[in-house]
Amino acid sequence: MAEDISRHALAHAHPREVRALIRQGKWRLPTAGLCQGRVQANLVILPRDLAYSFLLFAQQNPKPCPLLEVTGPGSTEPVQTAPSADLRQDLPRYRIYRHGQLEDEVTDLMAIWRGDLVSFLLGCSFTFEAAMLRAGVPVRHLEEGKNVPMYITTRSCQPAGIFQGPLVVSMRPIPRPLIPRAVQATARFPAAHGRPVQVGNPASLGITDLAQPDFGDPVTIRPGEVPVFWACGVTPQAVAMRAKPPLMITHAPGHMFLTDLEDEALAAY
Amino acid sequence: MAEDISRHALAHAHPREVRALIRQGKWRLPTAGLCQGRVQANLVILPRDLAYSFLLFAQQNPKPCPLLEVTGPGSTEPVQTAPSADLRQDLPRYRIYRHGQLEDEVTDLMAIWRGDLVSFLLGCSFTFEAAMLRAGVPVRHLEEGKNVPMYITTRSCQPAGIFQGPLVVSMRPIPRPLIPRAVQATARFPAAHGRPVQVGNPASLGITDLAQPDFGDPVTIRPGEVPVFWACGVTPQAVAMRAKPPLMITHAPGHMFLTDLEDEALAAY
Numbered sequence: 180m181a182e183d184i185s186r187h188a189l190a191h192a193h194p195r196e197v198r199a200l201i202r203q204g205k206w207r208l209p210t211a212g213l214c215q216g217r218v219q220a221n222l223v224i225l226p227r228d229l230a231y232s233f234l235l236f237a238q239q240n241p242k243p244c245p246l247l248e249v250t251g252p253g254s255t256e257p258v259q260t261a262p263s264a265d266l267r268q269d270l271p272r273y274r275i276y277r278h279g280q281l282e283d284e285v286t287d288l289m290a291i292w293r294g295d296l297v298s299f300l301l302g303c304s305f306t307f308e309a310a311m312l313r314a315g316v317p318v319r320h321l322e323e324g325k326n327v328p329m330y331i332t333t334r335s336c337q338p339a340g341i342f343q344g345p346l347v348v349s350m351r352p353i354p355r356p357l358i359p360r361a362v363q364a365t366a367r368f369p370a371a372h373g374r375p376v377q378v379g380n381p382a383s384l385g386i387t388d389l390a391q392p393d394f395g396d397p398v399t400i401r402p403g404e405v406p407v408f409w410a411c412g413v414t415p416q417a418v419a420m421r422a423k424p425p426l427m428i429t430h431a432p433g434h435m436f437l438t439d440l441e442d443e444a445l446a447a448y
Numbered sequence: 449m450a451e452d453i454s455r456h457a458l459a460h461a462h463p464r465e466v467r468a469l470i471r472q473g474k475w476r477l478p479t480a481g482l483c484q485g486r487v488q489a490n491l492v493i494l495p496r497d498l499a500y501s502f503l504l505f506a507q508q509n510p511k512p513c514p515l516l517e518v519t520g521p522g523s524t525e526p527v528q529t530a531p532s533a534d535l536r537q538d539l540p541r542y543r544i545y546r547h548g549q550l551e552d553e554v555t556d557l558m559a560i561w562r563g564d565l566v567s568f569l570l571g572c573s574f575t576f577e578a579a580m581l582r583a584g585v586p587v588r589h590l591e592e593g594k595n596v597p598m599y600i601t602t603r604s605c606q607p608a609g610i611f612q613g614p615l616v617v618s619m620r621p622i623p624r625p626l627i628p629r630a631v632q633a634t635a636r637f638p639a640a641h642g643r644p645v646q647v648g649n650p651a652s653l654g655i656t657d658l659a660q661p662d663f664g665d666p667v668t669i670r671p672g673e674v675p676v677f678w679a680c681g682v683t684p685q686a687v688a689m690r691a692k693p694p695l696m697i698t699h700a701p702g703h704m705f706l707t708d709l710e711d712e713a714l715a716a717y
Contacts, residue, residue, distance in 0.1 A: 231500035235518055238507060239528075249504055259508075259606070337528070 189213045194261065194437035198269040207271045207286060209433035211305065216442055218371070219435035220247055220260070220300040221412045222270060223419060224288075224428035227252045230297040232340025236418065237299065239337040243346055243414030245302035245370045247438065253294035260438040266298050272431035279423030284431055291428070303412055303435055304349060306371035306442045307364070314364035316357050319398045326433075327351070328392035329411050333385025334376075336418060344418040347393070348376060348384060349411040352404040361407060370445045377408040384408060458482045463530065463706035467538040476540045476555060478702035480574065485711050487640070488704035489516055489529070489569040490681045491539060492688060493557075493697035496521045499566040501609025505687065506568065508606040512615055512683030514571035514639045516707065522563035529707040535567050541700035548692035553700055560697070572681055572704055573618060575640035575711045576633070583633035585626050588667045595702075596620070597661035598680050602654025603645075605687060613687040616662070617645060617653060618680040621673040630676060639714045646677040653677060 184206060189197055194214045200206045210219055225233055230252070237244035248260045255266045267288040275283045275291065285291070304327065308318050320327045327349045334346040353361045358378060366374035377384055389406055390397045394413055400406060419427050430436060453475060458466055463483045469475045479488055494502050499521070506513035517529045524535050536557040544552045544560065554560070573596065577587050589596045596618045603615045622630045627647060635643035646653055658675055659666045663682055669675060688696050699705060 231503065234500065234503050234507065238503065238515055238518065246507055249507065 186212050190215050194439050195263070197437050198261070198264050201271050202265065202268045204286070210271065210435045210437060211433060214437050215309070218247070218260070218438045218440040218442055218445055219303045219305045220438055221303050221415075222266065222428075222430040222436050223299045223301065223415055224266075224296050225299070225419070225424060226293075226426055227295040227297055229341070229424050232342050233299065233415075233419070236336070236339035236342040237301070237415065239339055240414070241369065242373055242376060242410035243336065243412065245372060247300040247302055247370060247440070249300075250298040252297050255292070255298075257298070257300055257438070260300060260440050261436070262439070266436070267292050270430050270434055270436050272434040274429050274431050276420060276424075276427045276429070278425060279420045288428060296428075300436060300438070301412055301415065302368070302371035302445065304372055304409065305435070306445055307368045307373075307409070309442055310364045310368060311351075311361055314360050316353060316361045316364060319352050320396065323398055325398055326395035328389070328397055329394040329413055330381075330384070330386045330408075331393045331417070336414065341422040341424070342418050344414075344421045346376070347411045347414040347417055348408040349395070350381075350389065350392070350406050350408050352398065352400040353407045354404050358405060358407065365409065367446045368442075372410050372412070375407045375409050379405040379407070381406055381408070455481050459484050463708050464532070466706050467530070467533055470540050471534065471537045473555070479540065479704045479706060480702060483706050484578070487516070487529070487707045487709040487711055487714055488572045488574045489707055490572050490684075491535065491697075491699040491705050492568045492570065492684055493535075493565050494568070494688070494693060495562075495695055496564040496566055498610070498693050501611050502568065502684075502688070505605070505608035505611040506570070506684065508608055509615075509683070510638065511642055511645060511679035512605065512681065514641060516569040516571055516639060516709070518569075519567040521566050524561070524567075526567070526569055526707070529569060529709050530705070531708070535705070536561050539699050539703055539705050541703040543698050543700050545689060545693075545696040545698070547694060548689045557697060565697075569705060569707070570681055570684065571637070571640035571714065573641055573678065574704070575714055576637045576642075576678070578711055579633045579637060580620075580630055583629050585622060585630045585633060588621050589665065592667055594667055595664035597658070597666055598663040598682055599650075599653070599655045599677075600662045600686070605683065610691040610693070611687050613683075613690045615645070616680045616683040616686055617677040618664070619650075619658065619661070619675050619677050621667065621669040622676045623673050627674060627676065634678065636715045637711075641679050641681070644676045644678050648674040648676070650675055650677070
């Protein structure tokens, strides 16, 4: 089982190999640190009759919802980002929501799959965090071994059909002299949330206490550091849950889909 | 009528004023050169049941189909890009296609409008041509008072539902020393076709004779100049016509929709 294979051994594996291990049930853990330099993706699966509104929502809110690929109804292969992959069984863990309620957490979708399901793959912050590290900008929650702190803001997304709700942001404390570098490094990746939405003023987003994130863990903000906020991939899931669709399937938090795309390719997407 | 108002007088007008003139029937001519510095948009209107596939097509082919806004079914006001505008009467001229055939050219859509129509506004090359001129890069078809030459390529768009077909490109001859500048100036505007898709090798796109464009006019290529190709907004119209939808409405060529957006705002879209 999962314990047999070390994260370190898969740090530079090809995503195809790791997807195969996952499909064989040999990896059920979060995917952070695997296949470094490759794009990992958020997954949202919805019935076809809600797909238009969700696609439009993503189109209108590209910072929290950067679309990498949308499959045809019933199709399980993301032909553009991971040919030969099977979205029903190549993620380590899935969550199934019915009418907005978490119903189950499963390790494959073989039993539940239907011909009317449309899969959306969305860019993920792992891509821009790698870019920050390459640019010499520290990423605090990685240093502290925590989940990134996330906050529900008072800023509304542009609504589409039943999908509406607030923007969710993630926060990383950045030493003041490195702010321009952090902005530039992340702005290169609009398909992975892109540049920050706010620098240094949590109140303007309606955030009153950085020590109490709505999701994830609080992190240390050191003297001389400024909280910087990026649009977060939790946004579309939070919005979809509010909309209470009859069925919605997502990856389990941290258990992302490994695409074949190289991070750098997204810079020129 | 149109002859009473000079293009020059409207070169720096606010788009709202020009839309009002159009709505009053006082301007029926092409919109090139009007409201300089503001974003002009291609318009494609389709029935709701085809909107998902067309939206997905645009999402998957962002270079030829850079979406600026999508209205709700039946809505005539593009609230994000031109609040208070009416898409049924604020363009100088429209084309109505039924089953892929041009049926009529009209000056408003009041009689034909239906509650299931979805409007797509797509970025237009005027935005990046203005950026080229500001960067000191010549734009030949403007110098020669012609339409830009356009070519159907052998490169396929990523299909979505009934929408599929070849990429159409526009060509501008660029003096070799100015190629990097032309690329950089246009790459800043992904919402207006962005960077070129090809530099200097028409054969790689299946283009055999630059003197015989599929649409528009041939232009002079001088010694030391290289043909540079950009994805063209004619692509989605050509693709939609191939798909023969029961009803499709577009702007008449050159008779674009004037949004309130400033060109420069698109650089940070």
